[in-house]
Amino acid sequence: MSARTALPVALALAAALALDARLPAAEAPAGHPAAVDQCYSCHHDGGTPQAEAYAHDVHYQNGVTCADCHGGDPTLEDKDEGMSRARGYRGKIRSSDIPSICGRCHGPGNAEFKIRFHLSNVSDSLAAGVHGEALRNNDKGPQCVSCHGVHDIVRVDDPASPVSPRRVARTCAKCHGDAAYMREFNPRLPVDQYEKYLTSVHGKRNAAGDARPATCVSCHSNHMVMRVKDPRSPVYATRVPETCATCHANAKYMAPYHIPTDQYAQYRRSRHGIALLEKSDLNAPACNSCHGNHGAAPPGAASVVAVCGNCHQANGELYMKSPHKDAFARLNLAGCVVCHGNHGVQEPTDALVSLQAGGPCAKCHKDDGSDRAAPAIRRMRALLDSLSLGQADADRTLRHAEQLGMDVADAKYDLKDVRQALVQSRVAIHSFKVADLADAVHPGIKVLASSRKSAAEAVHDFYFRRKGLVISTLIVTITAVLLWLKIREIERDQEAGRG
């Protein structure tokens, strides 16, 4: 029987048993409210499982009586009177009413009580989250007892609690692993999270008895669970790194595991981190894009290419056909990470293709004449440079022509093809074959030549226009001067004639 079906049954059973009144008083400690609690006395003495369980319940231990939830008057021995509607007896509690009943203590009111028992307003949190929404739409939706149990509620830090760190994943999976049940709320939601969790590093450690690794509530929060696409959710794309960093950047917390804690610091400064966190580009990868979420684990050398290739598909495919694939596998090197790094991955530049000390190629290849890959590396770098430097040069010349007032819009438009070729070349280099790279570079070089020619012609045209202007202005000016002299001559003759 699942937790959600157990509750109504348990409550019904409790109500039925409660009808059997006038049972002898239970052995409640003196002064405990249950000492005069006829409900508890009868049910306990009758050996009902609810009352048996309630003896260990944290509420019972703190003086909460059956009537506090179920209503009625526990001081009356007459069960009909004590369990009458007139005495406020509500009997079986409707599932959707449970949060409000729990909320009488765990909700917004009763401040004094909450301070005394260090309680927080979790009923409002539940209502604000996706679980509260599910409950409002469907009576079968999750509420307090779905996770915490019914009459046997214990403290969360008690290993017996279904929401204790070691048991909470299984508790969540009662619903989230039940496809038929989940279909009633969100048919598109996967139901394999728990299985994946068990394969994750978090899950394995948890299963081994370590309560520190992340469980469902560590990332999704507990009472106010929001949809993943809700920006308020701790697992919303832009918040994932920060959520993971809560543990992974805490050196003290992570000390027992002997793994670095600077991943988040590196990631924030990385190309991926800047795209996601500063530019809010939701396509940019967060921790879970590479490590997985429920099945979170380090990708491992063998699967790095597949992980990066999820987004950088063309690069990944070319790499898989490249000579590096087998070589790296033999050396147990983690593919893409060798050249690009992992958490701190920066925007790649053509300078990566270099034999200089410190460069990624130099990690394996020597530039002393003995390595036959060295000339190929130099050639590939030269090809990339010819395009990128050529593009910068053409861009400069076209800008110069534009500043001179020449119309070079067509040539500037053509330059887009060079940019495209450069992008393709930077992808093609992942085959690590000179011929493949040359094929990608050459179309760009051709466009570059015509763009440069257009730019040069525009600049030449500019000076041609200036020269033409000077010559034509000179001719017109000389003609005007000659005309002026002719007018003077005519007028002198006319003056002389009149004289």
Added chain:
Amino acid sequence: MAAPISTRVLDWFRARLPIDALSEFARHKQVPRYRGSIWYYFGGVSLFLFIIQVITGILLVMYYQPGVQTGYESVRFIVVHVKFGWLVRSIHTWSANLMIGSVFIHMFSVYFTKAFRSPRELTWLTGFALLALCMGFGFSGYLLPWNTLAFFATKVGTAIVATTPMVGRGLMEILRGGKDVGAETLTRFFGLHIAVMPAIFTIVLGAHLVLIQIQGMHEPHGWKDSPPEQRRYMPFFPNFVLRDLLLWLIVLNVLAILAVMFPWEVGLKADPNAAAPMGIKPEWYFLFMYQALKYFPGKILMLDGDAVGVLLFGVAGLLWVVVPFWDARLPEGSRNRILNWIGVLVLIGMIVLTGIGLS
């Protein structure tokens, strides 16, 4: 011995046309020579710039294709790919602006020298019609490249027409060829610019020139009463014609420098769905009206402020056109004073408002 070929050709024409009579007319036509003679030349400069407009306009129309999809592209083609196309377009645009400037100067010089007075009322009226046509040329031609500035300036310009009381909206829709500026506006502006207006302009210009020749050059106030030895003249031909030609050469140089040093940009293609760019304003010769309309409040005594503005401009323009007729009714002595003050106020107002608009 047979006469030279030039003489024979001239004789051939002489036998068919009244060349001798024309030559005699030109030789005897006299132009007053005084301090204000310089103002006589602006009519000729305007004519010269109009001739340039016609020549460059014909060259442009060989490549220009009106249409929302072709207008901008064909102008770009002219500027980028046609040999000296950039120069032709730049000269066309600059000479249009210079022509309107020159016509304005010509009009004010005629006004201040009172050259519109009897018997030259018709010359004044045809001259004003030519100025209005020049502005119409400017307005219609501005849209033809179909670039962003032109598109939105036309939108603003035609919207002002819509504020004319009673007939405004109808007039605007006739101008636009619909409710908004679009393909229909472009084609009708093109038709107006290259066919309708040139035809009307040529007729009015012909009448204007004929009137000038019939009535002769205007002589300044009191010229007839001054002693004959103080009245100096120069022959219209060759002296005045050659001086005119000299000024034309200077204008040609200025035009060439402007066209080459400051080629008119094609701009960005108009996108009717885009937001209007900041600072959209009409061409400088409409700015004084545009700027003045901004100072009118939204409502004036239940009437739309812009409509009142347009109405006032209409009345002022009408009074300006008919100045020869109400001027004749003023007492003789006060004529010059009142007219000069009005002219100075109008001129200062136009310059200041244009300056504010440009800044």
